[in-house]
């Protein structure tokens with residue numbers, strides 16, 4: 001593992017703002033960005049395209065090894081995710097894809113299959129990596145580790161607004177149930193469960209705007 005390249009890990013539960021904050025911070029620092037959840041989502045979506053049953057662990061592990069995932073910025077600077085040659089960005093962001101990703105992420109061999117791919121993102125001048133186990137398993141030597149939280153109610157409201165803005169019809173109650181179910185599965189699995197690294201700085205973002213949180217994280221990098 002290359003330990004000379006700086007890494008900032010940002011872990012936390014669904015809707016805590018990991019992706020948003022990580023992208024802003026990476027941009028401000030001029031560092032690379034790893035959306036590790038997109039890899040799990042991509043495998044889940046690719047498995048769906050191939051009609052693989054979520055109980056067929058052997059086929060899911062092969063799918064994790066075989067699925068090609070590419071990241072590229074569109075002309076507006078938005079990150080697009082290409083799965084096996086298909087732009088799957090919108091499909092990856094659905095709650096169905098999130099739930100499938102959470103289910104396959106509980107399979108230890110799937111996690112092992114994706115480990116090196118995540119570590120390959122560690123490139124100069126530095127990396128901001130977001131997920132569930134960035135600080136605990138993938139980059140345990142990271143210099144700065146953040147664990148973002150927010151109340152489940154606020155996370156559901158954020159997701160509700162995000163989906164409403166996209167014209168997706170959902171209910172707040174349904175989103176809250178999905179978030180709580182995903183939190184429980186991600187935190188209770190046997191391997192690499194969602195939890196803060198012992199040396200992580202915990203930031204509760206409830207009631208805090210994006211800019212405030214970005215500045216709090218940047219302050220850890222440039223004390």
Ligand SMILES: Nc1ncnc2c1ncn2[C@@H]1O[C@H](COP(=O)(O)OP(=O)(O)OP(=O)(O)O)[C@@H](O)[C@H]1O
Nearest residue numbers: 014015016017018019020158162205208209210213
């Ligand atoms: N501090 C914040 N205050 C208000 N809204 C926020 C904040 N952080 C993120 N958001 C909004 O909440 C929504 C979810 O954020 P984001 O997708 O970054 O969360 P996430 O933790 O990466 O979720 P997931 O794990 O499901 O991918 C987005 O619409 C984002 O703009």
Ligand SMILES: Nc1ccn([C@H]2C[C@H](O)[C@@H](COP(=O)(O)O)O2)c(=O)n1
Nearest residue numbers: 036037038040101102105131132133
């Ligand atoms: N490092 C990671 C990243 C993601 N997962 C799993 C668990 C999540 O519920 C799911 C989707 O992630 P998201 O895009 O919402 O960040 O993928 C994981 O286990 N480990």
